Amino acid sequence: MTARIERPLSPHMQVYRWTLTMALSIVHRATGIALYVGTLLLVWWLVAAASGPAAYAHVQAFAGSIIGRLIVFGYTWALMHHMLSGIRHFVWDLGYGFKANEREALTWGALIGGIALTVLVWIIAYAIGGGR
Numbered sequence: 001m002t003a004r005i006e007r008p009l010s011p012h013m014q015v016y017r018w019t020l021t022m023a024l025s026i027v028h029r030a031t032g033i034a035l036y037v038g039t040l041l042l043v044w045w046l047v048a049a050a051s052g053p054a055a056y057a058h059v060q061a062f063a064g065s066i067i068g069r070l071i072v073f074g075y076t077w078a079l080m081h082h083m084l085s086g087i088r089h090f091v092w093d094l095g096y097g098f099k100a101n102e103r104e105a106l107t108w109g110a111l112i113g114g115i116a117l118t119v120l121v122w123i124i125a126y127a128i129g130g131g132r
Contacts, residue, residue: 021107028085031078038075076121081114 016022045063048055062068088106091097097106 020111021103024085024107024111028082028089031082031085034074034078035082038071038078041071041075073118073122077114077118080117080121081110084110084113084117 045059048059063072088097088110091106097103
């Protein structure tokens with residue numbers, strides 16, 4: 001009788017060397033989940049706006065607090081990152097960007113672009129008076 005070789009039935013994290021592409025694929029899933037939660041907060045804001053000045057003032061007070069601004073900033077980043085990672089996945093679905101250097105460029109583009117777009121959106125929002 002031959003000895004059975006103990007190995008995983010499917011690849012596990014300890015088998016692969018971690019890459020930025022792998023990490024951002026996981027982050028893409030996490031930002032998708034964060035967008036669900038953030039969208040519930042957006043619905044809360046819209047319902048409060050439709051409910052009257054008192055309800056709207058309550059939501060605005062929360063959104064204007066430090067915690068509220070951090071949450072809205074995180075929601076903005078999740079939205080931008082998820083959008084750019086979605087474009088990255090779309091490019092792959094079209095059959096492009098699979099060479100190592102292309103894959104890395106798309107991944108870094110999604111990472112840096114998500115941060116840059118988030119900061120840009122917040123600078124524009126403050127410039128037009130949204131940060132008061």
